[in-house]
Amino acid sequence: MTDVSYPDVVTLAVPLFVAAILAEIVWIAVRGRDGHAGRYETRDALTSLLMGTGNVVSGLLLGFIAWGFFMMLWQITPLDLGTAWWVVVLCFVLDDLRYYWVHRFGHRIRWVWASHVNHHSSQHYNLTTALRQTWTGTFTFMMIVRAPLILLGFHPAMVLFVGGLNLIYQFWIHTEAIGRLPRWVEAVMNTPSHHRVHHGRNARYLDANYAGVFIVWDKLFGTFVAEDDREKVDYGLVHNLGTFNPLRVAFHEWVAIFRDVTRPGLTLRQRLMYAVAPPGWSHDGSRETSDQIKARHRAAPPGDAEGPGLARP
Amino acid sequence: MPLWLLATIVVVGLAAVALLTHLLGWSRARAFVDEAEAMRAWDREFSADPARRADLLPGGHAAVVHSVRGTGLVWTMGLDSTARPLEGARLQQTRRGLTIRFPDMAAPSVTLPLDPSERDDWHRRLQETLT
Ligand SMILES: [Zn+2]
Ligand SMILES: [Zn+2]
Numbered sequence: 465m466t467d468v469s470y471p472d473v474v475t476l477a478v479p480l481f482v483a484a485i486l487a488e489i490v491w492i493a494v495r496g497r498d499g500h501a502g503r504y505e506t507r508d509a510l511t512s513l514l515m516g517t518g519n520v521v522s523g524l525l526l527g528f529i530a531w532g533f534f535m536m537l538w539q540i541t542p543l544d545l546g547t548a549w550w551v552v553v554l555c556f557v558l559d560d561l562r563y564y565w566v567h568r569f570g571h572r573i574r575w576v577w578a579s580h581v582n583h584h585s586s587q588h589y590n591l592t593t594a595l596r597q598t599w600t601g602t603f604t605f606m607m608i609v610r611a612p613l614i615l616l617g618f619h620p621a622m623v624l625f626v627g628g629l630n631l632i633y634q635f636w637i638h639t640e641a642i643g644r645l646p647r648w649v650e651a652v653m654n655t656p657s658h659h660r661v662h663h664g665r666n667a668r669y670l671d672a673n674y675a676g677v678f679i680v681w682d683k684l685f686g687t688f689v690a691e692d693d694r695e696k697v698d699y700g701l702v703h704n705l706g707t708f709n710p711l712r713v714a715f716h717e718w719v720a721i722f723r724d725v726t727r728p729g730l731t732l733r734q735r736l737m738y739a740v741a742p743p744g745w746s747h748d749g750s751r752e753t754s755d756q757i758k759a760r761h762r763a764a765p766p767g768d769a770e771g772p773g774l775a776r777p
Numbered sequence: 778m779p780l781w782l783l784a785t786i787v788v789v790g791l792a793a794v795a796l797l798t799h800l801l802g803w804s805r806a807r808a809f810v811d812e813a814e815a816m817r818a819w820d821r822e823f824s825a826d827p828a829r830r831a832d833l834l835p836g837g838h839a840a841v842v843h844s845v846r847g848t849g850l851v852w853t854m855g856l857d858s859t860a861r862p863l864e865g866a867r868l869q870q871t872r873r874g875l876t877i878r879f880p881d882m883a884a885p886s887v888t889l890p891l892d893p894s895e896r897d898d899w900h901r902r903l904q905e906t907l908t
C-alpha cells in the first residue's frame with residue numbers, strides 16, 4: 465500500500481465555514497437582539513479569522529515536520545490495517561481519543577497551553593471562535609500522541625484525514641445560537657452546550673469537557689461538567705487579553721514562558737516547572753492554577769461551593 | 778482546491794464579516810456607564826483582589842481601580858473588558874492622550890484619550906499610584 469491519499473477536507477470546508485459565519489451573523493441580527501443567540505464584535509471576529517488563516521499557513525510551512533515524523537513511523541511499523549471503511553471509522557474514533565488527551569495536555573501543561581491558549585483568548589463564543597486556531601502547534605511536539613495510531617497500522621494520510629474531519633465537526637459547536645440538542649445527542653456527542661462550558665472562565669467550568677467529537681471521553685475520564693443554566697458561561701481566559709493583534713495572540717504565552725524560565729535566582733526545577741507545570745503555577749505562589757481557583761471558590765460564598773466542576777478532587 | 782481560490786475565499790470572507798458586523802453597529806467600543814460597572818469589570822478579572830474604589834476616565838473607556846492589594850487599570854476591549862495591575866507600568870503623554878505600557882506581552886499598552894487640559898492631571902494621579 466504505497467499511494468494512500470484522501471482529500472484535504474479542512475481546505476474544502478473553508479467555503480462552508482465562511483457561509484455559516486455569515487449566516488450566523490444574519491441570524492443574530494434578526495433573532496438575537498437580547499444577545500441570547502450570540503454576539504459578534506468586529507475586531508474580535510477579524511482576529512479569530514486571521515488566527516484561522518495563520519493556522520492554515522503554518523500548516524503549509526511546518527506541516528512537513530509532523531508528516532516526516534509520521535512517515536518515519538510508517539516505515540518502521542510492520543502493521544498495515546489497509547483502507548477498508550471500518551478501518552477509517554475505527555481510526556476516527558481512536559483519533560478522537562487521541563484528541564481528548566492532546567487537548568487535556570493542552571490545558572494542564574503550560575508548554576502545550578502556550579499553543580492552545582489562543583483558541584480560548586476570545587471573550588466571544590461564535591463560529592469565528594472555532595477558527596481561532598494555533599500557529600505554533602508543531603512546537604508542542606504533541607504529534608507524538610498520534611504515534612501509536614500509525615504504529616498500529618493506520619496510514620498517516622488516513623490519520624490526518626480523520627483529524628481534519630474531527631476539526632470540521634468542532635466548527636459548528638462554537639455557537640450560542642443552539643441551546644440543547646435531544647438527550648441522546650447530548651449524552652454521546654460533543655455539543656454547543658458542552659463546548660460552551662469548555663470555553664468558560666467561571667471557576668466551575670475550568671478544565672472541563674476536553675472532547676473533540678464524543679463527549680463520552682470526558683465522562684469516562686472524569687472531566688465532564690454539564691452547562692448549568694443558573695451559571696451563565698463567561699467566555700475567555702482567566703486573565704483576558706488586552707490586544708487584538710494576531711501576532712501577540714499567537715506568541716504571548718511563549719514569550720511569558722521564556723521570561724519566567726530565564727528569571728534570575730530560580731532553581732533548575734523551578735525553571736522547568738514554569739515550562740511544564742499547569743498554567744498559573746508560580747514558584748512564589750503569586751499566581752493561581754485552575755485547581756487553586758476552584759479551591760478558593762469552594763471556600764468563598766455559600767451556595768456556590770457545591771456542584772459539578774467544584775467538587776473536591 | 779487551488780491556493781488562489783482558497784486565498785480569494787478567505788479575503789472575501791474576511792471583508793464580508795468586517796463590513797457586515799461594522800454596518801450592524803457591532804464595532805462600537807463599549808464604555809463603562811459608571812464606577813460600579815468598572816468595578817464589576819475589575820472583579821471579573823481579579824476576583825481574589827476585589828475593587829474598593831474606581832475613578833472613571835472621561836469617555837468611560839477605562840477606570841483606575843483601587844483594590845485591596847494595590848492599584849490597577851480596567852479598560853474596555855471591543856464589547857468586553859480586561860484589566861491589569863499598574864505595578865511596573867510606564868506612563869507617557871502622547872498627542873492623543875496618555876499611554877500606559879504594561880510589562881505584559883498580552884496587554885502591551887492602552888492609550889487613554891484625554892484632552893490636553895486633563896492630561897497633566899491624570900498623569901500626576903497615575904504617577905502617584907506607581908511610586
Ligand atoms: Zn481548550
Ligand atoms: Zn473551542
